[in-house]
Amino acid sequence: MKLLVLGGTKNLGRHVVEAALASGHEVTLFNRGRTNPELFPSVRRLVGERAAPGVLATGEWDGVIDMSGFLVRAVSLSASVLRDRCGFYTFMSSIAVYASKTTAGMTEYADLLPWPEGAPEDEFTMDLYGPSKVRCESLLTATFGDRTAAVRSGFVVGPYNPDFGNWGWALAHGLPMECAARPDQPIQYIDARDLAAFLLHLTISRSSGPYNAVGPTHTMTDLADTWRSAVPTRPPVNWHPTEDHFHLPHDGTNDGTFQLTNTRALTAGLHLRPPIETARDYITWVHNGNVPPAPPH
Template sequence: MRLLILGGTKNLGRHVVEAALRDGHEVTLFNRGTTNPSLFPEVRRLLGDRADPSALAVGEWDRAIDMSGFLVRDVRLSAGLLRDRVGHYTYMSSIAVYADKTTPGQDEFGPLVPWPVDAPDNEFTMDLYGPAKVRCESLLTATFGDRTSAVRSGFVVGPYNPDFGNWGTALAQGTRMECAAGAGQPIQYVDARDLADFLLLEVSGPFNVVGPTRSMAELAAAWRSVVPDPAPMDWEPAVDRFHLDDEGIFRLDNSRALAAGFRPRPDAETARDYVAWVQDGNTPPDPPH
């Protein structure tokens, strides 16, 4: 398959490219060429900025996977250029699209956050993150119809990714894992490799690509099980206790994604591989917020 990846050289994008090459796809990367430019020397590269995607004006691909579409303007520009030259457009979205943060068991067709009146479509702020994802999903559906999918995830865990990097580092170094959320706080995440595999599937519509709901205590126990004699868990770190955006947003229904081929691996496997990655000398990146 001829695959165009917008982004592809950091965090989750690296896993998508690795999975695509593993599966024998012909990969083209479109990005600025400034982040990890030496990665994947065997693939074709188109250099350009999302604000000026003219490098995409020539060429045809079976699939496009958009890993870097944060601004509505940027996604609109790429969609307009690629509408008649890609067979399917997959958009990396977020669980931040949901308006209801409290009701457990929501599927993909619950209420979404609205776009604020007079909000700029070419500027990024955390307040606009969820609304921008909703608006990008909508414009892609209007452009591609059933030839598009929106993959919604929350925490993405694994090598190259920041989420839960503090736990992986603590276990690798034999120090105490810290958690500022309560032990009973529900949580969902996804292993970056499992998410990458799902992004390569040609499916249509929105999907909650999140793992099963765990309590923080259950998740911590699974992670601590991967090393001998782990240090005691610290549930009272020197930061204000926080609540992870209300309980409903981490009790989403993932049955639609499971039916489409999503296969989340066990928590202990994710933890074991993250710890090994840190022990090999790697440092988790800082969180983006």
């Protein structure tokens, strides 16, 4: 297939492009050309801004995978150009779209966040992150109908990705693991490679609608024990570090966000590797001289 990836040179986007190329697809990248421009030298590149996507009018693609859709205005502009130039549009959304942060077992059809009255569509703030993803999903559905999918994920773990990077770094260097979240905090994450494969699968199969692309729920204690078992000598866990890498409230007001139901995604073809495999691969990646990137926000 001819695939257009919006972004594609950092974090999860790298895995998407790697998976697409490994499967023999013809990939085009659209980004600003500033992040890791040396990657994928054989791939066609379109350089431009999301706010001025006119260069996208020069081609047609079987599928689009949008890894850089944060601003509502920018996503709207890209969608308007690509509406009649692609067969299917897969949007990387977020578990931050849900109105309730405490309800366990939410499906993709739980209530979503409203758009704040008067909020700007061309500015990014963390307060608008969830509402912006909701608004982008809505406008893409209005534009593409059943030719679009929204993939909602939270913590994405693996090489090139910052989430849980402090654990991988600590275990690779024989240091104590740090976790400022409470030990019984429920948590869901997904391996970046599994998520990339799912994004590609949905695009190829043209499977529309929203999907909770998350793994099973663990407690932080159980997950930490799994990661610690990936090395010969298990280090201790510091539950009261000076730096908080997770930013999760201790009062349970965000627990429901990490107890989502993933049945629809599993039925659609999401495959999840066990956490121990993710941990071992991350540690190996660090041992090979790599440094986990800093969180984006």
